[in-house]
Amino acid sequence: MARELAVWLFSERIGTLSLVNGRLNFQYAAAWLNSAEAMPISSSLPLRAESFSYADARPFFAGLLPDGTPRQLIAKQLQISEQNDFAMLESIGGECAGAVTFLAPGQTPSAGDSNVEWLSNDALLAVLDTLPRRPLLAIDGLRLSLAGAQDKLPVVVSATFEIGLPINGMPSTHILKTAIASFEDSVANEAFCMALANAVKLQPARSRMQPIGGRQVYLVARYDRTSAPTKRLHQEDFCQALGIVPESKYQNDGGPSLAQCFELIRAVTRPSAPHVLRLLDYVIFNALIGNHDAHGKNFSLLYSTGKATLAPLYDALSTVVYPELTVKMAMKIGSKYKFSEVMARHWDQFAISAGLSKAQLRKRVLELAKLLPIAARRLQKHSDFAKIPLIEKIAVAIEQRSTLTITRLNEPAS
Numbered sequence: 001m002a003r004e005l006a007v008w009l010f011s012e013r014i015g016t017l018s019l020v021n022g023r024l025n026f027q028y029a030a031a032w033l034n035s036a037e038a039m040p041i042s043s044s045l046p047l048r049a050e051s052f053s054y055a056d057a058r059p060f061f062a063g064l065l066p067d068g069t070p071r072q073l074i075a076k077q078l079q080i081s082e083q084n085d086f087a088m089l090e091s092i093g094g095e096c097a098g099a100v101t102f103l104a105p106g107q108t109p110s111a112g113d114s115n116v117e118w119l120s121n122d123a124l125l126a127v128l129d130t131l132p133r134r135p136l137l138a139i140d141g142l143r144l145s146l147a148g149a150q151d152k153l154p155v156v157v158s159a160t161f162e163i164g165l166p167i168n169g170m171p172s173t174h175i176l177k178t179a180i181a182s183f184e185d186s187v188a189n190e191a192f193c194m195a196l197a198n199a200v201k202l203q204p205a206r207s208r209m210q211p212i213g214g215r216q217v218y219l220v221a222r223y224d225r226t227s228a229p230t231k232r233l234h235q236e237d238f239c240q241a242l243g244i245v246p247e248s249k250y251q252n253d254g255g256p257s258l259a260q261c262f263e264l265i266r267a268v269t270r271p272s273a274p275h276v277l278r279l280l281d282y283v284i285f286n287a288l289i290g291n292h293d294a295h296g297k298n299f300s301l302l303y304s305t306g307k308a309t310l311a312p313l314y315d316a317l318s319t320v321v322y323p324e325l326t327v328k329m330a331m332k333i334g335s336k337y338k339f340s341e342v343m344a345r346h347w348d349q350f351a352i353s354a355g356l357s358k359a360q361l362r363k364r365v366l367e368l369a370k371l372l373p374i375a376a377r378r379l380q381k382h383s384d385f386a387k388i389p390l391i392e393k394i395a396v397a398i399e400q401r402s403t404l405t406i407t408r409l410n411e412p413a414s
Helices: 054-062 068-078 085-092 121-130 186-199 238-242 258-268 273-289 344-353 358-380 389-410
Strands: 003-009 012-020 023-028 100-103 115-119 152-157 163-167 174-177 207-212 215-221 234-237 300-304 307-310 328-333 336-338
Touching: 003 085, 012 085, 023 054, 054 085, 054 238, 068 085, 115 121, 121 207, 121 215, 152 215, 186 207, 186 215, 186 273, 186 358, 186 389, 234 238, 238 258, 238 300, 258 273, 258 328, 258 344, 273 307, 273 328, 273 358, 273 389, 328 344, 344 358, 344 389, 358 389
Parallel strands: none
Antiparallel strands: 003 012, 003 100, 012 023, 115 163, 152 163, 152 174, 174 215, 207 215, 234 300, 300 307, 328 336
């Protein structure tokens, strides 16, 4: 007999996720299809009466779940198979990215009893100390799910920066990330790179470092939430929108290419030109700061009033300053995965494949290559980042990569 979960979008039941012979199946509800407010849950799952098979349904639904070590640990704590997407969504699918909620058939989203468990610094530190063993607090009755491999937690942050856990369906307002133990000052790294993106007007998600009992954590405001009151907005990452399973998020593993990303933006946004240019800025920025992990799940679409827009920049940090990490970029520029091998002709190849003007792309690359080193040095003097050795490494890396890029783009054509 098939197991089922009701799929809710905002406060409407839009369909049913089933487990049939161990494989996911999704079908929109007839009432949703006939509703004036009907919208697809994903660009890869258009509105239709027929059900979606495992191959079509899994990329979106599996894409809501953590991956890597957190997924393994959650499966162990819940005593389920690591490959069982359905059981994991059943257990932790109460607060996902975007506006999707999973409930048992017959249940409805809680109304009126949502709340926040506000935590003292000591209590919060105790919670954070458990995350490496219990990602997303999966066994404590909190149904929280976020994609990604890093320790993180959806939280509610007050105007005075009190931090709490959302209870009984309360939407979270922020994502809290802790330091990655094996990587020096990862919190400062991401906070600096995101502040740098803001300094050059790239419209990143709002974020900050926050001291908690002598420890620095990283807080990023959820762009898929409104404030006063907090409400969910729907979103999906590029892998979900393109129907690519999360295990294939890197281009080398079958994940999205930059050409596919730009094609997607043109297909779903109206007018598309502003979003195309913003995505171009994100690509250039990630290349120049040395973020080699900018894969298909690190770009997203945000849906509001039925319209798609490119979500703010997020998950931007310099991976190049960690020598143990790969020098291969998640997506090729032209035909090159290694930034050190990217020449002017490869930027031109990228422009052609993405449907961009070669001259326009070169101009914007040069603009950001000139802006970023200056902005990085200016930002480095800020009290949050002064005297942190890793920030100096990032600033030097940006200078070197920007200088190399300017030199190669200004070389006469051979």
